[in-house]
Amino acid sequence: MAGSNGSVPTLDVENLQTYFFTKAGVVKAVDEVSFSVQPGKVLGLVGESGSGKTVTGFSIMGLVDEPGRIAGGHIKFRGEDLVGASEDRWQQLRGNQIAMIFQDPMMTLNPVLRIDTQMIEAIQAHENVSRDEARQRSRDALGQVGIPSPDERLKAYPHQFSGGMRQRVSIAIALLNKPDLIVADEPTTALDVTIQAQILYEAQKLCKETGTAMIWITHDLTVVAGLADEVAVMYAGRLVEHGSVDDVLDKPLHPYTHGLIGSVPSRNKRGKPLEQIPGMTPSLLNLPPGCAFKTRCPRADAACETAPDVTKPDGGHRLLRCHHPHLDELAEVPA
Amino acid sequence: MTVFIIRRLMQAAVVVFFMSFLVFSGVFVIGDPVDILISDEADEEDRERAIAALGLDKPFHIQYLRFLGKALQGDLGESFIFEEPALLLILERMPATMELALFALLLAVVLGIPLGMWAGLKPDSVAAKSIMTGSILGFSLPTFWVGIMMMMLFAVMLGWLPSTGRGETSEIFGLEVSFTSWDGIRHLLMPAINLSLFKLALVIRLSRAGTKEVIHQDYIKFARAKGVSRNRIILVHVLKNIMIPVVTVIGLEFGGLVAFSIVTETVFAWPGMGKLLIDSIGLLDRPVIVAYLTIIVFLFVIINLVVDILYSILDPRVRLQEMKA
Ligand SMILES: Nc1ncnc2c1ncn2[C@@H]1O[C@H](COP(=O)(O)OP(=O)(O)OP(=O)(O)O)[C@@H](O)[C@H]1O
Numbered sequence: 001m002a003g004s005n006g007s008v009p010t011l012d013v014e015n016l017q018t019y020f021f022t023k024a025g026v027v028k029a030v031d032e033v034s035f036s037v038q039p040g041k042v043l044g045l046v047g048e049s050g051s052g053k054t055v056t057g058f059s060i061m062g063l064v065d066e067p068g069r070i071a072g073g074h075i076k077f078r079g080e081d082l083v084g085a086s087e088d089r090w091q092q093l094r095g096n097q098i099a100m101i102f103q104d105p106m107m108t109l110n111p112v113l114r115i116d117t118q119m120i121e122a123i124q125a126h127e128n129v130s131r132d133e134a135r136q137r138s139r140d141a142l143g144q145v146g147i148p149s150p151d152e153r154l155k156a157y158p159h160q161f162s163g164g165m166r167q168r169v170s171i172a173i174a175l176l177n178k179p180d181l182i183v184a185d186e187p188t189t190a191l192d193v194t195i196q197a198q199i200l201y202e203a204q205k206l207c208k209e210t211g212t213a214m215i216w217i218t219h220d221l222t223v224v225a226g227l228a229d230e231v232a233v234m235y236a237g238r239l240v241e242h243g244s245v246d247d248v249l250d251k252p253l254h255p256y257t258h259g260l261i262g263s264v265p266s267r268n269k270r271g272k273p274l275e276q277i278p279g280m281t282p283s284l285l286n287l288p289p290g291c292a293f294k295t296r297c298p299r300a301d302a303a304c305e306t307a308p309d310v311t312k313p314d315g316g317h318r319l320l321r322c323h324h325p326h327l328d329e330l331a332e333v334p335a
Numbered sequence: 336m337t338v339f340i341i342r343r344l345m346q347a348a349v350v351v352f353f354m355s356f357l358v359f360s361g362v363f364v365i366g367d368p369v370d371i372l373i374s375d376e377a378d379e380e381d382r383e384r385a386i387a388a389l390g391l392d393k394p395f396h397i398q399y400l401r402f403l404g405k406a407l408q409g410d411l412g413e414s415f416i417f418e419e420p421a422l423l424l425i426l427e428r429m430p431a432t433m434e435l436a437l438f439a440l441l442l443a444v445v446l447g448i449p450l451g452m453w454a455g456l457k458p459d460s461v462a463a464k465s466i467m468t469g470s471i472l473g474f475s476l477p478t479f480w481v482g483i484m485m486m487m488l489f490a491v492m493l494g495w496l497p498s499t500g501r502g503e504t505s506e507i508f509g510l511e512v513s514f515t516s517w518d519g520i521r522h523l524l525m526p527a528i529n530l531s532l533f534k535l536a537l538v539i540r541l542s543r544a545g546t547k548e549v550i551h552q553d554y555i556k557f558a559r560a561k562g563v564s565r566n567r568i569i570l571v572h573v574l575k576n577i578m579i580p581v582v583t584v585i586g587l588e589f590g591g592l593v594a595f596s597i598v599t600e601t602v603f604a605w606p607g608m609g610k611l612l613i614d615s616i617g618l619l620d621r622p623v624i625v626a627y628l629t630i631i632v633f634l635f636v637i638i639n640l641v642v643d644i645l646y647s648i649l650d651p652r653v654r655l656q657e658m659k660a
């Protein structure tokens with residue numbers, strides 16, 4: 001499947017299904033999810049807590065553990081299908097060509113190993129370089145994410161860093177081997193606004209300069225607006241809306257996205273109360289048939305008892321999963 | 336760090352002081368050694384003289400103060416039986432016990448950590464289940480019974496190993512050791528295994544529990560996300576984390592190992608201080624009993640100190656915060 005510019009996408013996920021086979025039943029954490037990311041582009045993956053964003057990221061890393069399993073679909077990395085790839089192949093790719101920044105910075109670094117140990121091993125796992133050279137590169141990577149006196153900090157242990165600093169260390173680790181694809185799982189939530197801006201700027205620069213593709217998982221729509229090229233909205237394990245950032249944020253078609261954007265304070269809604277989506281995310285365990293959003297959707301009707309298929313509302317790039325989308329948004333567009 | 340050690344040593348001195356009092360009064364109530372020491376034929380005068388010579392005619396508090404005064408000068412009294420300083424008697428026997436205990440500890444750690452990690456990594460495998468069943472046996476079978484069974488099997492029936500004694504020894508730094516000769520090792524093997532079984536079971540359980548907990552941590556997943564090999568994850572990331580509880584517990588248990596060697600030493604006639612203690616209790620040789628118990632207390636205190644230091648070396652989170660105090 002060729003992208004808009006005709007090149008092979010860095011990542012092409014097709015009908016991905018990642019299920020957890022628990023004692024209580026099957027949790028369809030990721031169900032029939034498809035998207036692709038071109039080199040140098042950023043895909044924003046948004047959705048509320050428990051919608052399956054992290055599990056999607058772990059699937060791309062080959063890090064889904066028992067009782068979870070990829071039950072179907074394809075994960076094509078530069079044309080190579082990784083579903084069913086050997087553990088050796090995964091190990092070659094992980095941290096080298098595909099890197100991930102984890103969600104919780106307090107838990108991602110090993111508490112009993114020094115920062116330099118944890119960085120150097122990430123380089124030496126993939127390249128035959130001396131410790132000294134690996135240390136140099138680690139130091140430069142720490143500098144790149146704005147950690148002061150990196151030489152000293154290399155010798156420190158994780159508990160000597162604040163949460164924000166730890167997150168920067170794990171970002172630096174993800175950047176170490178100049179990967180082709182980075183999955184960033186809410187990497188800036190623990191950081192204060194100025195650092196966040198700096199990291200976002202660095203991330204964008206990296207993508208443009210080196211052609212790194214990025215999947216940026218977040219709750220924060222303003223981050224998506226500033227950083228991403230495309231956005232995919234996830235709800236209860238499925239993508240409900242997918243398109244370019246301009247299209248989706250300006251003209252949200254899916255009732256869920258519509259509500260989500262209504263809940264963000266923004267320039268043209270000043271003074272109006274923030275809307276909220278009533279209700280809670282349904283449990284993914286034994287999800288009832290039909291649209292998963294129906295219990296919370298203001299537009300739900302009898303048709304929604306059957307699961308909506310993917311449609312192309314504007315006949316182009318956009319994808320949607322809803323029986324009654326806000327098509328009026330499309331009509332409203334001034335020329 | 337130095338301040339920390341000095342403070343701990345002072346605490347240790349207080350503990351040893353209180354323990355010595357408890358031990359002394361405990362032994363005082365056990366029984367009167369006079370009946371055993373002095374032959375029935377001795378007349379009343381001889382008897383009185385002997386009692387006075389041993390200082391047994393004085394009231395309890397005088398006896399204790401006298402003991403304390405001498406103890407402070409490193410003199411824990413003279414054995415009634417051997418008529419030698421009790422401390423010397425025990426120290427003579429100490430290397431044998433220490434060698435046995437250290438060897439048992441080594442076995443427990445060298446076998447227990449890999450077995451426990453294996454059981455933790457593959458909890459549903461047949462091997463893991465056998466290991467865990469074995470560890471339950473290690474916990475529940477009485478040491479003396481296992482010792483006797485081993486002796487019957489390997490010494491009496493198969494004739495592979497000698498049943499009792501210490502065998503050939505040689506001196507290293509003035510200490511008698513057996514592990515330098517084949518004959519010595521053959522003698523050491525069975526008692527050491529016997530003594531280590533309980534601790535082996537303990538190390539297996541600790542390592543398994545630690546491994547099961549650690550492999551589910553985010554930082555292990557993150558290490559995998561970096562492409563670090565499985566071997567390195569197990570040998571560095573997991574092992575370093577589980578060493579913290581294992582070293583702490585095993586270190587603290589070492590004192591128990593030394594104390595527990597009494598049973599093994601008795602079964603295998605191992606000439607250590609445990610056997611000396613049992614003999615001394617039989618003869619109500621009060622100074623030796625008191626000296627032995629004081630030494631054991633002292634040993635426990637030292638071990639605790641060493642464990643705390645080791646712990647702080649292994650766990651960087653403890654190092655900076657608590658050691659400054
Ligand atoms: N090991 C597991 N066993 C069973 N269910 C799991 C497991 N891991 C994740 N899930 C389920 O998968 C679903 C998606 O979880 P995921 O962590 O991907 O959500 P998320 O979108 O990243 O949420 P958040 O924004 O809170 O990080 C959840 O409903 C969760 O219960």
Ligand code: SF4
Pocket residue numbers: 254255256291292293294295297298299300301303304308321322323324325
């Ligand atoms: S399919 Fe029906 S319930 Fe689901 S989002 Fe669309 S309108 Fe709402």
Ligand SMILES: [Mg+2]
Pocket residue numbers: 053054055103185
């Ligand atoms: Mg998540």
